[in-house]
Amino acid sequence: MAGYIGNQRSVNLVDIQDGTVSNADLAGSITADKLNVGQLGGRRNLIINGAMQVAQRGTSQTSTSYGSIDRYVLFKDGTASSVSMSQETDNNENYADVDLDRGTAVSGTRYAIINQRIEGTFICGKQVTVSFDAWGSSADECSVDLEYYDGTNYAYATRQQLNYTTTRTTYSFTFTVPSFTAETASSFVALRWINDASSGSSQSINIKLTNVQLELGSVATPFEHRSYGEELALCQRYYEVLRSQQIGGAFSAGNLVFGTQFAVTKRVVPTMTVIAQGTWIGNGTANAISSTIFTATDPTGYRTDHNSFAGSVTQGYAYFLRSYTHVADAEL
Amino acid sequence: MIESAQYFVDMEGNNSSIQATIDGTVMSVPLDPANRHYAEIMRQVEQGTLTIQEATQ
Numbered sequence: 001m002a003g004y005i006g007n008q009r010s011v012n013l014v015d016i017q018d019g020t021v022s023n024a025d026l027a028g029s030i031t032a033d034k035l036n037v038g039q040l041g042g043r044r045n046l047i048i049n050g051a052m053q054v055a056q057r058g059t060s061q062t063s064t065s066y067g068s069i070d071r072y073v074l075f076k077d078g079t080a081s082s083v084s085m086s087q088e089t090d091n092n093e094n095y096a097d098v099d100l101d102r103g104t105a106v107s108g109t110r111y112a113i114i115n116q117r118i119e120g121t122f123i124c125g126k127q128v129t130v131s132f133d134a135w136g137s138s139a140d141e142c143s144v145d146l147e148y149y150d151g152t153n154y155a156y157a158t159r160q161q162l163n164y165t166t167t168r169t170t171y172s173f174t175f176t177v178p179s180f181t182a183e184t185a186s187s188f189v190a191l192r193w194i195n196d197a198s199s200g201s202s203q204s205i206n207i208k209l210t211n212v213q214l215e216l217g218s219v220a221t222p223f224e225h226r227s228y229g230e231e232l233a234l235c236q237r238y239y240e241v242l243r244s245q246q247i248g249g250a251f252s253a254g255n256l257v258f259g260t261q262f263a264v265t266k267r268v269v270p271t272m273t274v275i276a277q278g279t280w281i282g283n284g285t286a287n288a289i290s291s292t293i294f295t296a297t298d299p300t301g302y303r304t305d306h307n308s309f310a311g312s313v314t315q316g317y318a319y320f321l322r323s324y325t326h327v328a329d330a331e332l
Numbered sequence: 333m334i335e336s337a338q339y340f341v342d343m344e345g346n347n348s349s350i351q352a353t354i355d356g357t358v359m360s361v362p363l364d365p366a367n368r369h370y371a372e373i374m375r376q377v378e379q380g381t382l383t384i385q386e387a388t389q
Binding site for chain 2: 063184185186267271273274293295297329330331332
């Protein structure tokens with residue numbers, strides 16, 4: 001089809017047959033929310049584990065910090081306040097069931113917060129849109145904002161108010177991220193849901209969250225679903241549980257040495273923790289290990305030295321380490 | 333909460349990490365300012381609320 005549609009400047013209804021428009025020169029842009037095409041191109045979502053699928057630490061927590069659903073962290077101020085989070089399932093979809101109780105004080109600085117800290121200060125100063133599904137055991141409200149930490153100072157985007165009900169609903173908010181000031185290895189931008197004295201919330205709120213997305217621009221596009229494996233790998237940049245059998249050897253009769261690589265290179269040199277000491281096996285026998293010392297840890301892997309264990313080993317022989325659990329933590 | 337912190341030395345005798353008890357769990361914290369546990373330990377040391385014990389040889 002060439003030329004004009006008649007000489008009309010405004011066409012309200014036109015039935016154009018397939019293949020009759022070879023080129024279209026539009027006077028303006030088509031915004032993403034006008035494209036009725038379902039899932040758009042991938043990798044738009046800067047949030048990791050937005051569908052709450054991955055919970056390497058466990059499925060519930062009643063303490064602050066990281067403790068259950070990967071990448072989400074809880075904070076509170078004051079002993080009267082409390083926080084908890086659990087991974088739940090509804091209609092075969094995961095969600096975070098979060099309780100934020102800021103305590104008895106209704107003024108001052110008391111707060112209870114869930115947030116996700118993301119690397120990516122390239123979004124500083126830019127417009128981003130946050131979208132998520134939210135509902136609660138009862139209707140309530142809280143604040144939503146973005147926090148930028150440059151390694152020394154904090155800055156905040158203008159808070160917005162979330163009023164949610166008991167019905168699962170998709171909400172979206174557009175923010176301008178605070179301007180860039182500095183980049184360090186500790187810098188982050190955090191998406192936060194806040195219960196504090198200025199959030200309009202009840203003292204204690206319950207909020208259920210899933211399908212969390214943060215993307216550049218002013219339009220909330222459909223939630224970007226990723227597979228469990230993809231999300232797990234993204235989460236493992238920050239936290240990894242290691243259990244696979246390692247091979248090493250006896251450095252001496254009193255010292256066993258093992259080493260392995262992480263499944264995913266860590267954000268920074270991680271903190272290492274022993275959950276289970278494990279067992280050494282080799283030369284026809286197996287015995288319990290009772291001490292683990294982490295050495296030579298870097299973002300790609302680590303070594304362990306063991307100078308206390310049952311049984312005897314022979315210098316120069318190879319041995320396996322099994323039935324252990326170590327965790328590597330490089331969270332923001 | 334950081335309950336205790338003590339340097340750990342490697343085979344060459346250099347401080348290589350901090351053995352810290354955090355929220356009841358013993359952790360091996362690297363000497364990396366970008367590590368959040370190390371950053372928190374050093375913040376508390378600067379505030380005077382935490383002392384890192386010397387390593388035991």
